Amino acid sequence: MAARKTINASVNPKGSLETLSQREVQQLRETGSGSVYALFRQCALAILNTGSHSDNAKTILEAYPDFEIHIVQQDRGIRLELFNAPADAFVDGEMIASTREMLFSALRDIVYTQSELENKRVDFSSSQGITDYVFHLLRNARTLRAGAEPKIVVCWGGHSISTEEYKYTKKVGHELGLRGLDICTGCGPGVMKGPMKGATISHAKQRNVHGRYLGLTEPGIIAAEAPNPIVNELVILPDIEKRLEAFVRIGHGIIIFPGGAGTAEELLYFLGILMHPDNQNIPFPLIMTGPSSAAAYLEQLHEFIGATLGEAAQQRYSIIINDPEQVAREMAAGIKAVKQFRREHNDAFHFNWLLKIDESFQHPFEPTHAHMASLKLTREQPAHELAANLRRAFSGIVAGNVKDKGIRLIEQHGPYEITGDRDIMQKLDTLLQAFVDQHRMKLPGNSAYVPCYRLTK
Template identity: 55%
Template structure:
């Protein structure tokens, strides 16, 4: 057992769940037993871990703190959380850091709301029903900002990146912040933290006290990628598909920094959406960017996309290398076009209702060995559907790399098998090999060499 433990602490909500009805208190107390208990324990431990120990294996984190416990308790004014054997780094002079306090109660808020909503409120079998669920979860978390001009930039990128790439993402965030853009990321480390940190400094310089630093995650990811301390608003979505839909419905522009399989999954998701003919006229600027050292990375990524999805896919994104100011200028120009389009079509600024996301991109994909093996990675189908299955392939690789369920499946049954056209498998093999060579799959470990969780058939 590590000796850096806070043996016992009792904390009250600050900003979240501080005004509750008796019925809401009863619902929250149910977290102490049943299926939510384990999920809340794992997610809350990840929040308490914040960025003290960079671990992208949730099992390793659980093994470090095997005696950690969390209980929801009732008092005369609502609820409190009782923590035992929690990481001491989350406390200062015996007091829990305020940002971590907010994150803990955000996790509790979302898990309970999702659990109750799934049973009684949400229709999760239709496309409109799923979009409604995404909207209501975000609204319940109070992250939808009505009345504001479009300015939320979604930033995707790897948690396992070089210092140079991290500094570059921070500089891009800084340039965006100087132009009063807000930041939304997957809430973890690396390229998810850099843009927020840069924007926070720029907002301070511009005396902008209303900047938004939004982190969106899901239970299978948060335990492997703890929220970074810059995140002011943390939202837990039920699964990766609803997390991805949240990004594209909330964001007014998307920036992709260097990353690995997870970043590729996100990129293929938005391209699958934009390749749908129904979305052909909807503006959503998409930029791929990194420092000069990342030029080969994006060239390989660009080649993979054009060889698998066709040359027209290049019209949907722009690659900008080593020029943070140009990235910010391009994004601001694109966001203005989004604003004008939303006004002309009477769509909301805070949620992109007009964007069509087909049901097959919304339904959760379980990356089992059978499901991975039966993905149709062939070119005899609409290109947006192929992008969807490629997204699922990379989602499975992410699961096999860092998620408890995926790690367990790989340990028991060996690597996932992916098969398809040689014209798809060959560039995919080249891209994944480059991710492995550059240590973009997982955080580097002194004790372990990365073992692929996948096998490409036909490559």
């Protein structure tokens, strides 16, 4: 990515951190320096780069090598001083409002996360402790609203999709919005933007001025999937596992649209949770959908699930082709069942406490070459554990495709080696090759895809 036009600016808080004590300001300044500064700088640059057509974190960082951001104390709290920032984030010298809100959301989340860790308030030794941590991160971001009716639909899918698929996601989002449902996505482009864009129109038609467009991301992927400007609630979780848990804790239903490796990772994560014995009777609507042109993709994913996790996993979702109205009707009905179940079991509407998430789905997976090579992709384990390991395999592929650290590891050591049972590797190879053939691994228009993995049987 070539160097672009930049600007220097001073920005005051908007949406978060407007009211702070002097002690909190000092804490912000201390945390926003040293090792945490690089993390905040990367997230800030991604937010300021909203609208970029690159999905390569490394190239985005390299395009603005002189970008700096400083936290400055003032009587009323703080302000941010930006140097050599992307000029596209400003209009006539003023930062775009949505960009400013998300910039301070990033500062809020990163500083709070660091503060919690430094004060040793987090019990990472237990599943409940990790869930409590996710709860506190979401509550600090004002995402949890006690008493609010269940209506958050999580939409998962690819950032690299066709124009027809993107238009379809907007139609589904429009139908969801007409029924008063809110949208939660990974906050980036493609499927993460389309449903939000569709819902904005239907919310306006219904005179719904309180529509929520939640975007959940994490530092390792935010530069590759910079938030889209429709997001009005941005939360940056510390890693992919906390991000995925946040989706299923605050969401009331999930829709899977066409995507690539990242979408397969999300689907495997959720199916692994639903297949846990403790979750057998918990209602949670899951729909896979797309336009007619995506029917083959959905069938390939369906076959892969059946061949690896079995028919029981396939029964946890429905597939709807080219029918946005039916998707919205079925989702609305499913959320009504969720509401009734939580009332009967005294579970909160705003956070799904009853859902059992095994620790194997909660601890961060570091996609090094050694860890990828040691994944247990065999049938000698319960189906939900196989789902967890398959999820890690796809997580590593995502890292090698778009995350700065993963890209650099591949450059240094070559492709990841992934091994497992012959039939599982064959099914995995078929699915991944289909993703490549359908241009689902990288954004359209980028250079030809070079696999970051090698499968061995």
